[in-house]
Amino acid sequence: MLRTIGRSWGLLSQRQKTALTLLALARVLANGLDILGIAMIGIVGALALGSAVSIPFLNQLDIEPDTLLVGILLAAGAVFVFKTVLGITLSRTTMLYLAKIETLFSLRVAESIFSGTLSHLRRQSQPEIEWSILRSTHIAFAVLLGQAMALVAEASLALLVFGFLFFTDWPTAIAVTLYFSLILAIFQLYSQRILSKAGAEFSEGSVAVNQAISNLTNAFREIKVLARMTVFMDSLAKSRARVAQASATNLYLAAIPRLIVEVGLISGAIGLVAFQYVRGDGLSSLVIFGVFLMGSLRMMSALLPLQRAFMAIKYEAPSAAAAQDLLAELKVSLREEDVQHTDPHSSHQHPTAARDEGGYGVSLQNLSFEYDDAQDSSPVLHNISLSITPGSVVAFIGPSGAGKSTLVDVILGLNEATLGTVECSGMSPVALRTLSPGSISYVPQKPGLVSGTIEQNIALGVPIEEIDHVALWDAITAAKLTELVASLPDGVKSSLGKQSDSLSGGQIQRLGLARALYTRPRLLVLDEATSALDAETEAAISESLALLKGHTTLIVVAHRLSTVQRADVIHVLDEGRIIASGTFQELRKGSPLVKKYVQLMSFDD
Numbered sequence: 001m002l003r004t005i006g007r008s009w010g011l012l013s014q015r016q017k018t019a020l021t022l023l024a025l026a027r028v029l030a031n032g033l034d035i036l037g038i039a040m041i042g043i044v045g046a047l048a049l050g051s052a053v054s055i056p057f058l059n060q061l062d063i064e065p066d067t068l069l070v071g072i073l074l075a076a077g078a079v080f081v082f083k084t085v086l087g088i089t090l091s092r093t094t095m096l097y098l099a100k101i102e103t104l105f106s107l108r109v110a111e112s113i114f115s116g117t118l119s120h121l122r123r124q125s126q127p128e129i130e131w132s133i134l135r136s137t138h139i140a141f142a143v144l145l146g147q148a149m150a151l152v153a154e155a156s157l158a159l160l161v162f163g164f165l166f167f168t169d170w171p172t173a174i175a176v177t178l179y180f181s182l183i184l185a186i187f188q189l190y191s192q193r194i195l196s197k198a199g200a201e202f203s204e205g206s207v208a209v210n211q212a213i214s215n216l217t218n219a220f221r222e223i224k225v226l227a228r229m230t231v232f233m234d235s236l237a238k239s240r241a242r243v244a245q246a247s248a249t250n251l252y253l254a255a256i257p258r259l260i261v262e263v264g265l266i267s268g269a270i271g272l273v274a275f276q277y278v279r280g281d282g283l284s285s286l287v288i289f290g291v292f293l294m295g296s297l298r299m300m301s302a303l304l305p306l307q308r309a310f311m312a313i314k315y316e317a318p319s320a321a322a323a324q325d326l327l328a329e330l331k332v333s334l335r336e337e338d339v340q341h342t343d344p345h346s347s348h349q350h351p352t353a354a355r356d357e358g359g360y361g362v363s364l365q366n367l368s369f370e371y372d373d374a375q376d377s378s379p380v381l382h383n384i385s386l387s388i389t390p391g392s393v394v395a396f397i398g399p400s401g402a403g404k405s406t407l408v409d410v411i412l413g414l415n416e417a418t419l420g421t422v423e424c425s426g427m428s429p430v431a432l433r434t435l436s437p438g439s440i441s442y443v444p445q446k447p448g449l450v451s452g453t454i455e456q457n458i459a460l461g462v463p464i465e466e467i468d469h470v471a472l473w474d475a476i477t478a479a480k481l482t483e484l485v486a487s488l489p490d491g492v493k494s495s496l497g498k499q500s501d502s503l504s505g506g507q508i509q510r511l512g513l514a515r516a517l518y519t520r521p522r523l524l525v526l527d528e529a530t531s532a533l534d535a536e537t538e539a540a541i542s543e544s545l546a547l548l549k550g551h552t553t554l555i556v557v558a559h560r561l562s563t564v565q566r567a568d569v570i571h572v573l574d575e576g577r578i579i580a581s582g583t584f585q586e587l588r589k590g591s592p593l594v595k596k597y598v599q600l601m602s603f604d605d
Helices: 002-010 014-030 032-048 065-114 126-168 170-218 220-225 229-278 282-329 335-342 347-355 404-411 429-435 454-458 469-478 482-487 496-502 505-518 535-546 584-590 592-600
Strands: 362-369 381-388 393-397 419-424 440-443 523-527 553-557 569-574 577-582
Touching (some): 002 126, 002 282, 014 032, 014 126, 032 065, 065 126, 126 170, 170 220, 170 229, 170 282, 229 282, 362 404, 381 404, 381 419, 404 419, 404 523, 404 553, 419 429, 440 505, 454 505, 469 535, 505 523, 569 584, 569 592, 577 592, 584 592
Parallel strands (some): 393 553, 393 569, 440 523
Antiparallel strands (some): 362 419, 569 577
């Protein structure tokens, strides 16, 4: 338990640790008001029984005993009310501060996941990412640290109450404390293994539920047509049952200590009265009994939250691990600092890129790539060297699994080369993207849509008020989207949330192309970006792209030979290696693989 809390505490800054320490200290000091209230109740009991009470500053005043009794009783009530209000205020302040910490670290988790390479991102599924950013960070900070602070506050209250009772009647104080502690300790030993298991079930089950929902959403049409809905719903039901059962276990275990302590309090009170009478104190023992009854109530109010804190930490520990692990790996340096200090091509080379009016040149030297995960079946690249002239059109073709998309990911800087170098206009692609956002654009086979309007999807990440509508309509026209936009009720301001499911694959690809063209890039990479287009639309878009030649460097990955026949150079990839390069006419004569493609596609001269 201490290790789990320590991992979260160790991630905090010194300022955050100081603030939380001061808040915890304030809650501990506020417990002194409880002791004051208990002492005042004892005085009231003594006065009610006619006992002489020595209170120096009150004895000097001429106050009737009944008036004094009522006054002290009202003062005791005021003390307890003030302590409650102060406790609520401190708890609220603590929770709000922990919420700020949670938000900060949630963003750091997101940064850790999304600022890395594509292969790093693919280590986790989308449900696992959502769990880490949302739920796991909440547990790691708001829940664990909040419960830890509650544990400190309630433990200090229990010790203060014990200390007060000890000086009042030490044998009874020890008996009462051991009595309640033993009850809760037995329950703690019984419940801790069950809670750890339930916490792990809740964490794993929650991720599984999100995964099942994602599967049903993403493959809804295929599942329905194949009549496999029952299989996927059964999977969802099993995962959801795991979560529900884990939650139920936590809830019923959390309710048991209160019931046990209530019974224990009644039994203990009866036993205490009997014990006092056996000692022969008689009626005078009622004062001590009243004090100890009040003390026992306050100790119970301390021990129960203490028990709940132990249980919550034990239950939530597995759920906090995901965020704690990611944050432990997080690099503190910002991306800009990383570029300046670690990239061999620093920002002083940026002016060279800006003067490169003919598009960006690309150079690969002895490039090799392999995935860190040995279980990943994606292709690897082997010792690739080539140069792409600025403003030219270069194509990569080859069979499925040859490594074309992997090569594109490395050229774009989405994955880092295992060996060798990649340079765009004399810089690393990561540095160039950072120093000149939008100068490199990419159109995948299946462009991703974001929530928002057509214009927000094209001008991706640009605030609405800053969208360049000239560039927007130039991109829409070049991507042959004019007719689609005109058919929508609100034009470019139509929400894709209502329209995305009705868009065809070709329309989505054209939307992705418009997004890439909006920034007027100097390097444009198309990875099977026209595979869903009909021949007429593909020809029209090819004409639009032809106008970019000499101004923008085009890298095209395609299966259709009609898409690449006009390229300046075509590179043929197979099993991660370039096995042939040349113009289309040269390759159809000299490359057996291209000859085979020509025959299969009945490609005419």
